[in-house]
Amino acid sequence: MIEMALNYAFGCFGIGLILNLAVLVRGPNASDRLLALDTMVVNMIALLVLYSIRIHSTQTFEVTMLFAMTGFVSTVAFCKYLLRGSLIE
Amino acid sequence: MLSRLYPHPALSMTLVLTWMLLVNEFKLGSLVFAVFLATVIPLLTAPYWPGRAAMPRPLSLISYVLIVIWDILIASLTAAKVILFYRDKDIQSAWIAVPIDLKSPEAIMILGATITLTPGTVTADVSSCGRVLLVHALHAPDTDAVRDEIKSRYEARLKRIFG
């Protein structure tokens, strides 16, 4: 039962990633691309989490955590660049 | 003494919790080490958090969090409905200026975060004086209702928590 749900979830997030990519490529605005990138990170986190359910292991936890952290920092960095040019003024 | 050691108790508590979750072992040794880190790290990072957030009623924060979680769950259904079933022209997005009385930056942050986390609204900007939030609503036929709900449901509680 969980396995089926997982397959469904992989499908959802997989399609989600493709949709993110579509926005990423299409834009039109830089902010849309960033939004897509950020969402992509989140979706990948989801995939990793589901994957850890499937393999009954927490071995991906560090990766998941770091994805969350770096995704946040990079999105802020990209936005800050668009807003101010300089990131660390 | 204790307040010098723990300039931001909430932070230290969070760090203890974080460490326990990280090591994933609820043992005494881990807790000792967690407390140690929760003492050292805030001291190291203290220069970046000048001043001290006054929080007379920290426990009220818990009920606040529960309310917000509930709101998130409910509102996400609403948002999903809008996204899935509304035609573009039917979606009535709106900018809403929400004047606030909160003075502590921490409180402003929490209010802004709450608005964003509850589906349907996003905190988009703050006025230069920090007294007005700019909120974007995905679908808000009645902007005043949104503003009032923010003020009554969240800001009011935060005002109590942060004094």
Place this chain on the structure above:
Amino acid sequence: MIWEILVTALIVIGATFGLIGSFGMVKLRDPLQRLHAPSKATTIGVGVSLVAAVIELAIIEKQQTWQELLVVMFLFATTPITALYLAKVNIHRTVDRTTLPPTGVNTGWSTLAEDPAQPPKDS
């Protein structure tokens, strides 16, 4: 069994919300509307999935693992910031400033403010 049903339900709900979020981003017409989609639905989706993982691993598998909660906390803490920045980018770059409501006080929206630290150069 109960737990398994719960996990299954959570996974399905989470995945559905996740997809809705990504879908909304494609569907909605206005940049700020698009901002709503992932910043909520995805957060819910991932959050719920993470909770599912915790339940599955900690309770069903008895692995005593609550780590994933940390990720949830972290996502919840950062999403508002990300959204704020994305919104600011929109306000700065794409939004017609006349459509913004007035602040009602004697200062404007901070994103649109003259930069106090960057005096205009003569040249």
Place this chain on the structure above:
Amino acid sequence: MMSHWIIVPVVLPAVVGALIVLIMRHDLVLQRVFALATGLATAAIAGGLLWSASVHPAEAYFLGNWPAPFGIVLVLDRLSAMMVALTVALWLAVQLYAIGSNWDSRGRHFHALMLFQLMGLCGAFLTGDAFNLFVFFEVLLIASYGLMIHDGGRDRLRAGVQYIAYNLVGSTLFLFALASIYAVTGTLNMADLAVKVAILPEGDVALIRVAGVLLMLVFAIKGALVPLHFWLPATYSLAPGPVAALFAVMTKVGAYAIIRTCTLIFPPATPATGTLFADLLLPAALVTLTLGAIGVIGAKTLSRLVAFAVIASMGTLFIAISRFDPQSTAAALYYLVHSTLAGAALFLIADLVSDRRAHDRLTESLPPIARSGLIATLFFGAAVAIAGMPPLSGFLGKLLILDATRGALLPLIWTVVLATSLITIVGFSRAGSVLFWKAHASTGEPAETKDEPLAVAAVILLLAALAAMTVAAGPIMAYLGGTAAQLYDPAGYIAANALQGAN
């Protein structure tokens, strides 16, 4: 009891480099003292290692006390000892020059970078592990990036970007090659590779050949072999003089690596690769030599002229290397040492000249520089050396190489080597004539006077080393003959690794 001295030429410069960064970064005098002292100490140790290598068989140092092939080993044999000694000697001369000419004060971190550069070079020469060779290539490269752009300036920075970009491609290729080698053999230890490549199953032959060729191409980039030499002229001519002089040994890293891998891992007798490398190397070397010589006559500035002379010398060197027999290899090694010192001396002299002139273009003459007689004499000596004219070691080197040449390609090789010598001679005579003679015919303000005794002494030291190489050619060739013999009998090298495991 294992001798820990082997690792000192790597660790000592690293530690002092770190110390300089840590506590001496604001005090140039301290930096100079410590850097020089480290160089001297390393030189003493290198001398000891050289002696040890000449009387003992190859010796391995098992890092982390892990047995080969599982950990990383350093291997001291005659070749590695010699390369380390050469490096340290050159480094000291360059350091002396940099101090004497105040080059080290024109930018930051010169001494730390020099020390790390020394560390990288020594590490590359001493390692017996293929991947570790990559790591130390990177150490020496990144230090060289810093040194190359020392003191900044528009053209130098732009050339620096090119240098890095090109070498990054090279580093990437290195990794492709190493991964391929590992994917086939399952090992990274060079002695282990030697054992395994020799008995490689038939079905893996094509893949190891690809890996080997990619590896050789990496080394060819370092060794400035045509058509992978393009990075060199701009880099060397735009680098600060002493840095360019130190870079004279950087090309030799490529040569060293080719000698090492092609005698140890892919010797001509190995069925999988056979004469593949020799067959590719020789034509490339001939063209390199030719293009280098043409560049000597065609260069428009002094520093570019020297850069092309270095390319030509690499061509000569690789011709000898490509023969892969003990006599040629011994000759190659002699020429390697010679061309390193001679190239370095020339770069330093070019710097002495450039520093005293408004520009170093060879197309127009300027009034004579101060001390023109002395500098002209030094230039003449170094030019004689690099062009392979007697009485300096270049002539002996070329004789050795020509004498070792055998076989059907002899006429071609001799023709190229001798004809390019002529072109080089003509090129240098034209340049020298413009710089030092024609100057006396031009009028105008005489250039500024600069007294830099230490810098001049460094150049004289290098030339004296060349003279010593000439005089002591007999004993040197005896050592190098032994070195070549050791290289073509890798059993000792392999035995030193005491390979373990179910291989």
Place this chain on the structure above:
Amino acid sequence: MSLALIAALPFLGALLPGLMIRSGRNAAAGFAAFFNFMALLGIALHTPAVLRGEVILAQFDWLPSLGLNANFRLDGLGLLFAGLILGIGLLINFYARAYLSKSDPAGQFYTYLMLFQGAMLGIVLSDNILLLLVFWEMTSLSSFLLIGYWKHLPEGRQGARMALAVTGAGGLAMIGGMLILGNIAGSYDLSVILTQKAAIQASDWYLPALILILLGAFTKSAQFPFHFWLPHAMAAPTPVSAYLHSATMVKAGLFLMARMWPVLAGTPEWFWIVATTGLVTMIMAAKIALFKNDLKALLAFSTVSHLGLITMLLGFGTKAAAMAAVFHIINHATFKAALFMTAGIVDHEAHTRDITRLGGLRTLMPITFGIASIATLSMAGLPPLNGFLSKEMMLEEASHTLWLTPWAMGALATIGALFSVAYSFRLLGHTFFGPVRDDYPHTPHDPGFGLWGAPALLTVLVVVIGLAPMTAAAWLVDAATSAVTGEPVHAHIKLWHGLEPLALWMSVFAVGGGLVLFGLHRPLLALWDRTPRPDAKRIFDGIIEPFAALSRGLTGALHDGALTRYMAIGVLAIVALGGYAFVSGAHLPGTRAMTRIDIVPASGWILLLCATIGVIVAHRNRFVALVMLGVVGLIVSVGFAYLSAPDLALTQISVEVVTIVLLLLALNFLPKATPRESSTPRRLRDGAIAGVAGLGAGGLIYALMMRDFAFPSIAGFHLANAKTGGGGTNVVNVILVDFRGYDTFGEIIVLGIAALVIFALTEAILRGGPANDRLLNWTPRASQSGDRHPVMMVVATRMIFPIFVMVGVFIFLRGHNLPGGGFVAGLIVAIALVLQYMASGFAWAAARQKLEYHAMIGFGVLIAAATGAGSWLAGRPFMTTNYTYIHLPPLEEFELATAALFDLGVFLTVLGAVLLALSSISRIATRAGEQSNAEPLDLVLGKEEAR
């Protein structure tokens, strides 16, 4: 006196004048003369033995593995030449002392002169042909310096270069020839080679060796067609011309032919090449000499002609001819050196060497005239002077040498002699006879003894040898000829052989014809001037200059700084050679089962494909390219996680974000877009190159992955020993800090250096100059929003930053057993600081907490090194780790490993490196006018009324 010492003496004599450059003419000359004299004395001491037929040897090993030995020999031939070199050298020394002016750098001159003398002496004393080569090329070099001695004269510079090019080329050819010779003979020692005539002449390589060696000899001795350099070398000071270009260096070629005569001569090839070259040279140069107006040029071509004569004689291959050659060498040296010095005197006194401006000097300079006339008449071959004797011998030999027809050689030799007579008379007549003029540039007088002493002495020899050849010269001729031919020879030289010999009549004809030509000089000169003929200099320049121009063009075009082309060529070469290596070896396709393809990785692959294409398509919009690049990094990272490499995923994603931050920081100052510059064909070309490179890389890894390791991988050992030997369960980390900790040590140093480089670079940029000016005038290109430090961000960071740090600590501590480690931990903390800097500004944060980035790097490296070196204390190799388990209540048992200390070094270095890089960029931004904030927040909360 050992020959080696004798050979060394001139070099010693070169040393002091060079060092005491300002010591004055007398000191330099005297010092040089002393060593010259000592060498001469040394030779003299050996003379009796040599004349007895002994060969003096001195042998030293120099480079035995090559066969290059410092072996010297002195036999008759060597004696002759050594005597010439040292004897005339001494005279030149005196002459030059007087000749050089005060302003000439005498130290330099004598150094060069003695260098040359040493090289020349070395040639004639060498018993090893490689040693001979060493000295041979040194003569070219030292003559280069001597010819170009007057640096300001363009002719001098050009002449020097030409001489060097021509004789250098010949020398290089000779190297080839000598090496062949040595290989045939099995030794480079002359003593051995000279015994191998049969083997050498029978070898297939004889002809190549002969040609190559002769190229060396002919160029040095200015034989046709290499004669052209010699007249141009006359720009040298006259002592140099006299010494090098008449007495010694040009005779080196002759010496060599004589030296090799026993093994090379006697074959038809030798005869045809050498004799013909000599003959042609003799005639042609003599003819040119007739029309030269410059005294020294005339003498130069005369020299060429006489060298041709000697060459021809050597070419005949007979003993008698060899003897004639040897004798003429002696004679020519005497009269020609005297003439050169005389010419120098004239030049010195009259300030011109142009014959057309001279004449009538007979009365003005009687001594000079006397010397000149005797020497000239000897040159013309008139009895009873020594020139006559050897010329007779030459004509005699020529007359019965079969060359094409029985009489051709004799006839042509006579014509050569005829020209010789003609130019000799012209030299004498047009310079010294005729009316005294009143338009000399300077009224000439006989100079002091210092200038005329040396030529006078030589003239005495001219006469003495002519009158008493058996007493004055035969002994030397005997000894030298014996050495040349390898057999004892006894000369019978007589002034008068009676009227019988054909040679006498040929001589008479030559003199008569010469007189006629001299008489007809004016019309002939007119004719000569009208005749177009190749000009040597123009031909030489016509070869060299286009070659130089071509080289300049080729070098410039190939190395024009177009990195894009360099890269394209490089990539193509890599792909082509890799492909060649593959197809030229056997390959069995692998048999491993393919790992199953899941839906998720498949969609990841599609994502990667799209993102990659996206970057390519959108790369001109740099920001978008970066975002896409981020996606690629993300997918690679997830791929690592999926493929069981959590450590890689961690590292990849952390590096990714720091890299992006750096790129964004840089992009702020760089152009925001890449212009479309490449033409479509160029893009297609690049695309094709990229395509094959991609196919190559992809194909290679596919082929590799599908096969098993040929041998068990060493990774098995790492898995088996990580826990027991390294004390960790994360095998990757144990490899990093233990099995291959040395790699990691190198790797952190790379990072540390990177930071130092960035720092140094920043200093250089900010130091002043165009970059600094550009920054000072910086205007942000895009409009900037307000609110640099949004309140929500600032406050959130106050919480998030410590959590980041804690995660860093966590990742650091557990790295040994689970994914993580010092590197990732360092990056996480660095990212945390980046976040803090973004929230409240770098300057604000840096001002609040002073972190010494340099110290962190240095300290980190030191910790790592100290951990590694700590194992020395236990007598173990560098980097040997140790670990133990400690139980410290109330904490659980935990592991204490030296590897963790090493990892701490890694952590500090990484952190310091990233921060140093960030601070460097921040400094650039500050220079560009960026203002730092005093408060963490931009908004002034609750103070809006005050505004």
Place this chain on the structure above:
Amino acid sequence: MELLVASAVGMMTAAGVYLILRQRTFPVIVGLAFLSYAVNVFIFASGRLAVDLPPILSKTAPGYADPLTQALVLTAIVISFGMTAVIVMMSLGAYLESGDDRIDMTDTDDTDYPGKDA
């Protein structure tokens, strides 16, 4: 999976090579980053692919991925990070000095002695 990984390596290599042949420093840097990704995956794959077999020792693990190639990739990542940082800054410096971010130096024919530039 092998096919996917190999083609991914090919894709990234091709993209990297195409970009390093561009004429401005920025795309070249991006290209180098691509090449670095490609080669990292290449090294990683040279240890063969494994799913669900992380190289963390445990009693229950059915097997392990090759830890050595992973360690090698880590080293490679770190080194290329340092290199990238340097070339980024160097390009920035070159751009600020010359006002131009062309990577080819064809405009400066046989450059003058450095340090004396205008």
